[in-house]
Amino acid sequence: MGTYLVRRLLLTVPVLLGVTFIIFAMVRMIPGDPAQVIAGEQATRETVETVRRSLGLDRPLLLQYVHFLGDLLRGDMGRSTRSLRPVAQELADRFPNTIELTLAGMLVASLIGVVAGVVSATRQNRWPDTLSMVVALAGVSMPVFWLGLMLILLFSVKLGWLPPVGRGSWAQLILPALTLGAASAAILARMTRSSLLEVLRQDFITTARAKGLAQRAVIYKHALKNAMIPVVTVMGLQFGTLLSGAVLTETVFAWPGLGRLIVESILARDYPVVQGAVLLAALSFVFVNLVVDLLYSVLDPRIRYE
Amino acid sequence: MRGFPLRVLAALTVLLLAGVPAVAQKTGGSLVIAQGVDAVTLDSHLVVDAPTFTVTSHLFETLFEYTPDGKIVPHLAESYTVSSDNLVWTLKLRRGVKFHDGTPLDGEAVKFNLDRVLNPETKSTYRFLISRITKIEVVDPTTIRLTTEKPFAPMLAHLTHGAIAMQSPAAIQKHGKDYINFPTGTGPFKFKEWVRGDRLVLVRNADYWGKKAFVNEVVFKPVPEGGARVALVETGAAHAIVRVPPRDAARLAASKDVEVINTPSVRTIYIAFNQLKAPFTDLRVRQALNHAVNKESVVQHILAGVGRPSDAPISPGIFGYRPIMRYEYDPAKAKRLLAEAGHPNGFKTELYCPSGRYLNDLQVCEAVQAQLREVGVDAALKTMEWAAYLEITKKGPEESVVPMFMLGWGTVTGDADYGLYALFHSSQWTPAGQARHFYKNPKVDELLDRGRNVAAPAAREAAYKEAMDLIMKDASWLFLHAESQLTAVRKSAKGVIVHPVERVMAQQAWLD
Numbered sequence: 001m002g003t004y005l006v007r008r009l010l011l012t013v014p015v016l017l018g019v020t021f022i023i024f025a026m027v028r029m030i031p032g033d034p035a036q037v038i039a040g041e042q043a044t045r046e047t048v049e050t051v052r053r054s055l056g057l058d059r060p061l062l063l064q065y066v067h068f069l070g071d072l073l074r075g076d077m078g079r080s081t082r083s084l085r086p087v088a089q090e091l092a093d094r095f096p097n098t099i100e101l102t103l104a105g106m107l108v109a110s111l112i113g114v115v116a117g118v119v120s121a122t123r124q125n126r127w128p129d130t131l132s133m134v135v136a137l138a139g140v141s142m143p144v145f146w147l148g149l150m151l152i153l154l155f156s157v158k159l160g161w162l163p164p165v166g167r168g169s170w171a172q173l174i175l176p177a178l179t180l181g182a183a184s185a186a187i188l189a190r191m192t193r194s195s196l197l198e199v200l201r202q203d204f205i206t207t208a209r210a211k212g213l214a215q216r217a218v219i220y221k222h223a224l225k226n227a228m229i230p231v232v233t234v235m236g237l238q239f240g241t242l243l244s245g246a247v248l249t250e251t252v253f254a255w256p257g258l259g260r261l262i263v264e265s266i267l268a269r270d271y272p273v274v275q276g277a278v279l280l281a282a283l284s285f286v287f288v289n290l291v292v293d294l295l296y297s298v299l300d301p302r303i304r305y306e
Numbered sequence: 307m308r309g310f311p312l313r314v315l316a317a318l319t320v321l322l323l324a325g326v327p328a329v330a331q332k333t334g335g336s337l338v339i340a341q342g343v344d345a346v347t348l349d350s351h352l353v354v355d356a357p358t359f360t361v362t363s364h365l366f367e368t369l370f371e372y373t374p375d376g377k378i379v380p381h382l383a384e385s386y387t388v389s390s391d392n393l394v395w396t397l398k399l400r401r402g403v404k405f406h407d408g409t410p411l412d413g414e415a416v417k418f419n420l421d422r423v424l425n426p427e428t429k430s431t432y433r434f435l436i437s438r439i440t441k442i443e444v445v446d447p448t449t450i451r452l453t454t455e456k457p458f459a460p461m462l463a464h465l466t467h468g469a470i471a472m473q474s475p476a477a478i479q480k481h482g483k484d485y486i487n488f489p490t491g492t493g494p495f496k497f498k499e500w501v502r503g504d505r506l507v508l509v510r511n512a513d514y515w516g517k518k519a520f521v522n523e524v525v526f527k528p529v530p531e532g533g534a535r536v537a538l539v540e541t542g543a544a545h546a547i548v549r550v551p552p553r554d555a556a557r558l559a560a561s562k563d564v565e566v567i568n569t570p571s572v573r574t575i576y577i578a579f580n581q582l583k584a585p586f587t588d589l590r591v592r593q594a595l596n597h598a599v600n601k602e603s604v605v606q607h608i609l610a611g612v613g614r615p616s617d618a619p620i621s622p623g624i625f626g627y628r629p630i631m632r633y634e635y636d637p638a639k640a641k642r643l644l645a646e647a648g649h650p651n652g653f654k655t656e657l658y659c660p661s662g663r664y665l666n667d668l669q670v671c672e673a674v675q676a677q678l679r680e681v682g683v684d685a686a687l688k689t690m691e692w693a694a695y696l697e698i699t700k701k702g703p704e705e706s707v708v709p710m711f712m713l714g715w716g717t718v719t720g721d722a723d724y725g726l727y728a729l730f731h732s733s734q735w736t737p738a739g740q741a742r743h744f745y746k747n748p749k750v751d752e753l754l755d756r757g758r759n760v761a762a763p764a765a766r767e768a769a770y771k772e773a774m775d776l777i778m779k780d781a782s783w784l785f786l787h788a789e790s791q792l793t794a795v796r797k798s799a800k801g802v803i804v805h806p807v808e809r810v811m812a813q814q815a816w817l818d
Contacts, residue, residue, distance in 0.1 A: 032693030040354030254529040256503025
């Protein structure tokens, strides 16, 4: 287990190195001159050139990359070209908010998804099954933007129960979490249903039933745990999706998260922030995958990591 | 509603006690303004965008002020004189003004600020506004003298610009690179906190030299989605929101709690013809295209009335503006002109268009495209996001590939010089300047120089009128419209002012 963990952690190094290279090259490939954007459309050429020099963007690309890597190794991600604040500070301001939203979205998705999946599977082809699968289909198909605005319209404007946008109180977390979690809930519901149905057909379930176990015990103690492995895999993937997909939800709900920061920074050609933020997102993705892999062995003791 | 009669009674009492004023302003409370984006920086000398200027104009003040009704009046300066040769400007500063950190605003402080903007290392975009100043002298603590080599009539207008605002020299020196976290001005509000992407809070300056603010706090919230902003003002979670989506304006205006304010902006939207590229080298072609587009219909249907068809290259409210002319919508005339120019069957070209930068910009371009097709001009629409767009339209005469492109220009100093010189003087061609469409008319150059170099307002106005006449007759642009700003304000928030330079001002606002 220990050596496995060390090996996995070491493997993240080349992954992240690759990410730095790709993102470094990509932000510079998109057209648009950061110096011009920073100085604004009314700036004179001298100002634009001074800005360019001060950003070091007049140096050869390879040299810029080497400097970027060198600074990164020393823990320095540079300063935002827009706000002039250290990138680390920008990320520290935003990342916890995105994690908060993602976790809440994940909670919503898992609760609704797993419960709906179990209900469907245990009442296969009866109306609760049909209903939850139709709702799931709707959940996957609904654009986040639209769903978010509809929820605001209903719960904030019409009913007045919840604050429309912003971050701070628990109440402000509910609508964005629902919006973010909806699509994932739907996917998890379908996944849970099919996985559970498969398990329910297996011999050890028949055995459990033959022992005279109650339906509840059969489902929750024996079937569900075995059905969870593919579900957890999908959850892990969904977590990544939520993390990076939070940008739309963040935009609708004016949530001060990482996704919005990345989009704003791309539009402003704020290279250092884009680089730092994407690196952070990649790091979280790698981390979540590792956690998922470790969870397998918890769910199924036959799985061992040497 | 239960407290209503009591409140009325209280208000009446105040009225009776106060006697004269018709409305009693209340102090206290926190006024929330939702904008589309967060502020970028709080170093006023480095600000370039209107939403950030909205924030900084509550913190910082300028020597002169461009008032919402279009006047230029002394502000931190109390009065001024200009020498008979129009080269030396002597400004008398207001006494007793202090920055938020207690530093006095004196001649040295003003010199420090102007020097800082002028220093290329500061990288102030708006350095060019005052770059004609060659000498800055502090005569005594309340007098400062500015010298230019040539007369520079727009001087006062340029000193109203938010990027030339006064910031505490002590704070700038003390905090260096971190000054953005400690912005220190002389304004009616002081900086309190900035939670990036969530809220920026200013607090009332109890020691303000002028008329003190009424509200305790002004909170700026960045809310990118238009629909979400509307929900904020509808529910009362915000008192004012900018950029109301035109589709929501009628519904909001019908609400008993919200008022929708339509304020003309100094931003002119146009489609420029690259005057070095055939067929736009031909005056008749440029005129034809102006006749081919129904600008009234564009404003009415695409902008839902949130704009004003242009009758000059700059908009009303700017010094020097005069209604010049409009190219009436006449497709038959357009076809005739095209035929005369040797294009009886029209031609193919490209129309570059930003997306999401200006109000319904892409939709406007699509409407123009459809109307040009009616007269046989097949303009392929090219759209890209802002940064890429700026780059492709900023090429020099040899490299430029854009035949027609939409852009907007905000004359934020309120002076025609700013709106015309940068775009129509042939010395200002890109990439060095801003004139991206390579217009050149020696007579216009001469008139714009005159407008800059003579001091008498009447003579300047005459020069600008003549210049604009030529620019319009030359059909230098496809003239479209001036934008308006739709702002929604809760009726409980009184005295919120929307400035034509796209600022929401809460300096004298109060909450009922």
